[in-house]
Amino acid sequence: MGERYKVEALKDISFQLKYGEMVAIMGTSGSGKSTLLNILGALDDPTTGTIELNGNYSKDMFEEPQASLYRRENIGFIFQSFHLLKDLSVEENIALPLILKEIDKKLIPKKVDDVIELMGLTEWKKHRPIQLSGGQQQRVAIGRAIITDPPIILADEPTGNLDFNTSRDILHALVETKKKFNQSILLVTHDAHVATYADRILFFHDGRIVDEYYCGAHDDLDNILTRFKVITEKQTV
Numbered sequence: 245m246g247e248r249y250k251v252e253a254l255k256d257i258s259f260q261l262k263y264g265e266m267v268a269i270m271g272t273s274g275s276g277k278s279t280l281l282n283i284l285g286a287l288d289d290p291t292t293g294t295i296e297l298n299g300n301y302s303k304d305m306f307e308e309p310q311a312s313l314y315r316r317e318n319i320g321f322i323f324q325s326f327h328l329l330k331d332l333s334v335e336e337n338i339a340l341p342l343i344l345k346e347i348d349k350k351l352i353p354k355k356v357d358d359v360i361e362l363m364g365l366t367e368w369k370k371h372r373p374i375q376l377s378g379g380q381q382q383r384v385a386i387g388r389a390i391i392t393d394p395p396i397i398l399a400d401e402p403t404g405n406l407d408f409n410t411s412r413d414i415l416h417a418l419v420e421t422k423k424k425f426n427q428s429i430l431l432v433t434h435d436a437h438v439a440t441y442a443d444r445i446l447f448f449h450d451g452r453i454v455d456e457y458y459c460g461a462h463d464d465l466d467n468i469l470t471r472f473k474v475i476t477e478k479q480t481v
C-alpha cells in the first residue's frame with residue numbers, strides 16, 4: 245500500500261456572490277470547482293474558513309442538523325447527472341423540496357404547476373424521469389432547484405450532457421428565474437459559451453482563483469477562451 249497523501253483541494257479562496265448575480269466558475273479538471281460548490285452547499289465541510297450569508301455566519305453550519313436546515317432554506321442544487329428520483333413523476337420530483345420544507349399542502353399544486361409551466365414541462369408532468377430526454381430531465385432538476393425560491397443556486401456543469409439548443413434554453417430559463425427572484429447563481433462550466441451568460445467568471449487552477457473576468461463586452465467569448473488557454477497552458481509547464 246502506498247502512503248496516503250493529503251490533497252489540498254482549495255487554497256485561500258475568498259470571494260463574494262452578490263444578490264442577482266450569476267458567477268461562472270471555469271477551471272482545469274481537479275482544480276476544486278466541485279469541492280467549492282459542495283462546501284458552499286454544506287455537503288462537505290472545509291478544514292478551515294467560513295461562509296457568511298448576509299454578513300452572518302454560524303460556526304457549526306457544517307454540522308447536522310444545521311447543514312440540512314441551511315440547505316433547505318438557502319440552496320438549490322443542479323447537478324450534471326440530474327439526481328432525479330426514478331420512481332417519482334415529474335411533478336412529484338419537483339414538489340419534493342416543498343414537502344421536505346413542510347409547506348402548507350394546499351399551496352403545493354399551484355406552485356408545482358407554475359414551475360412546470362415555466363420549465364415547459366406541462367405535457368410531461370405525469371411522466372417518470374426515464375421517459376424523458378436529457379434536456380427534459382435537466383429542466384425537471386432545475387424546476388426542483390428553484391421551486392422553493394432559494395436565494396442561492398449552485399449548478400455543477402448543468403448543461404454538460406446537453407446539446408447546444410437545449411443548453412441555451414436551460415441557460416435562458418436560469419437567467420429568467422434569476423431576474424424574477426433576484427437569485428445568486430454559481431455555475432461551474434467547462435464551456436466558454438455557457439460562461440458568457442454569467443455576469444462574472446472566476447477562473448480556477450490548482451485550488452486557487454487565478455483570474456476574474458466581467459462579462460458584457462461583444463467579444464466575451466474570445467476573451468474567455470484566451471484567458472482559459474493561459475490557465476491550461478500553465479498546467480502543462
Ligand SMILES: Nc1ncnc2c1ncn2[C@@H]1O[C@H](COP(=O)(O)OP(=O)(O)OP(=O)(O)O)[C@@H](O)[C@H]1O
Nearest residue numbers: 251252253271272273274275276277278279280448
Ligand atoms: N472525495 C474526495 N476525496 C479525496 N479527494 C477528493 C475528493 N473529491 C475530490 N478530491 C480531490 O480534490 C481535488 C479537487 O477536485 P474537484 O472534484 O473539486 O475538481 P473539479 O475542479 O470539480 O474537477 P472537474 O472539472 O474534473 O470536475 C482533486 O485533486 C480531487 O482529486
Ligand SMILES: [Mg+2]
Nearest residue numbers: 277278279400
Ligand atoms: Mg467537478
